[in-house]
Amino acid sequence: MNDLTPARLRELKRDATVRPYDLAAQLGLSEAALVEAELGFGATRIDPALSRLIPAVQKLGEVMALTRNRSCVIEKIGTYNEFHDGEHAAMTLDTEIDMRMFPRHWVHAYAVEAAGADGMRRSIQVFDAAGGAVHKVHLRAGSNLEAWNELLRDLALPDQAGLSDFDARTLPEGARIAEDRADILRAEWAKMTDTHQFNTLVRRLKMNRLGAYRIVGAPLAMPLSVEAVSALFEKVRAEQHKVMLFVGNAGCIEIHSGPIRNLKPMGPWLNVLDDRFNLHLRADHVAEVWLVDKPTRRGPAISVEAFDQAGSLIFQCFGMRPEKGGDPEAWARLVQSLPAAGAA
Template sequence: MNQISPEKLREMKRDATVRPYDLAQQLGLPEAALVEADLGHGVTRIDATPGRLIPAVTRLGEVMALTRNRSCVIEKIGTYNDFHDGDHAAMTLDPEIDMRLFPRYWVYAYAVEVERENGTARSVQVFDAAGDAIHKVHLRPESDLAAWEALKAELAAEDQEPAQEFAPRAPLEAARIAEDKVETLRAEWARMTDTHQFNTLVRRLKMNRLGATRAVGEPWARPLAVEAVQVLFDRLQAEGHQIMLFVGNAGCIEIHSGRVETLKPMGPWLNVLDDRFNLHLRADHVAEVWLVEKPTKRGNAVSVETFDAEGQLIFQCFGMRPEKGGDAESWSRLVSELPVPETV
């Protein structure tokens, strides 16, 4: 890791015209190193354990929840209600802040205060062992500042010295297919009764999501054209479909349930700018798009799934379940009409 003094990093952050994520990329540093440069200067290292952190965040009231991967950022406004803890997986089940958390990736966390022209910006920022962002919570004018002070006091770590080194990033895994198990994959895929069985099946067969999607073939998975993403969002906006949109990384998945109302493309970015939901997608990162079906007890779950050139999942989009207000027939019609790749 590049060795730049905290003083120098603070200066670079003050002068930067790009977001911290982009500055960290430019400097060849993990983003958490930029945060750590301000320890004692508006930043407090706090306990990252979701079982302690999320209840404290709940007490903040209305906030903005942000989760990102390399190609997509999702932002939802709401409150962290209905938290369920767990050693391997935890979740919040609020209609607006709907998340799945994987605690082993929640390694570093900070309470961050930054003075700006319009006042103090406050956030909780969580990172993995490599210093890459897992999840962020941004306070809003309506947030409870007494609860913020309590969070800082109750969760402050004893050690407030900058980390000497962050762990190396785990290598990216391209599509992995076990050719000798493809027929088993197809047979067991057809017998699924719940979408949550997918990950267990894929791991057991020594594959990964993209590998299994490529291998299983029709009727369970078929490729779509990259242009299908823009068509999908255009039609979601125009036709008012109720959807569930999943965006995440190894440590956190954030879910938007509802409509897509305001599209604002800007350069390579496809942006959704709704009142309480924003999405920022680097459309030029999309390398593969798949229409995927998984059998469940309530009927087939149909999703559009996008991957980047390194085989990493960018987002998944499902039609909302009928009992939640969705229309399975109109969703099936929409996805069946999305463009497919041209044959060579």
């Protein structure tokens, strides 16, 4: 659309009744392109390098951290503490803002100021090479504005006018299966001592997560009904389980550790609306659900994992370990009670 100049995009954003994510999809643009239309009008292009960005975000104090994929959004309130940088992976290990970050996907970043009904809204927005959202940080009333101004001054990049040439969006991979390696997969899976060994194993066997689940068989991976997702959340809430819920995309995974208190379904959305933790899940996007058992030195790591129609991971939910307040036996009973695939 040649008429979609930055000025025209700013008009469309002002008049929009949908969120930027949905507006970008309607226009056939990346979400980052909508942000770049605001360069010089409240948006500042900043350095996306985690080694500089996350320490600057930590100084902001209490903020809201948001990570999403097409089907699920997780929002946690807290401070970015205990940052550990790394060439291929980095993390924050705070009890509230607990994240795993993959630097090669942190390509475009912006500090955004926009007037809202409740005053000035400030956020950090990070996107991948295709302009897809990786992670966002929203300031709150108590956030440190002096640190915000310092971030703007120190991380602003020289080019504040040129528009980015975003890559084409990579299509979802779907399930990748190597039928001739199924026996090797089962044997090696049974020998695992840490859940982090799983990704290395399936890559070595030329498969991916969903492909491995489809081929490995019970009791290591068992298909559940799509209705198992709503049942899972309701049982976690009703039985007051403490869980670890992982939601993310290729560039960032955000983790909630603890209970679920306020569950509010609304149309296709399944919402968790707790004081410092919100989750918004498009339950109608769930196409496959798997009950997965991975051996570790500390006992089995049992998870419920949901995938969309294209084979992309939506979320993973584990029971918390006993030393963190979890009850593995109760968690095992809960997941075994979830409806299996094909159940009436």
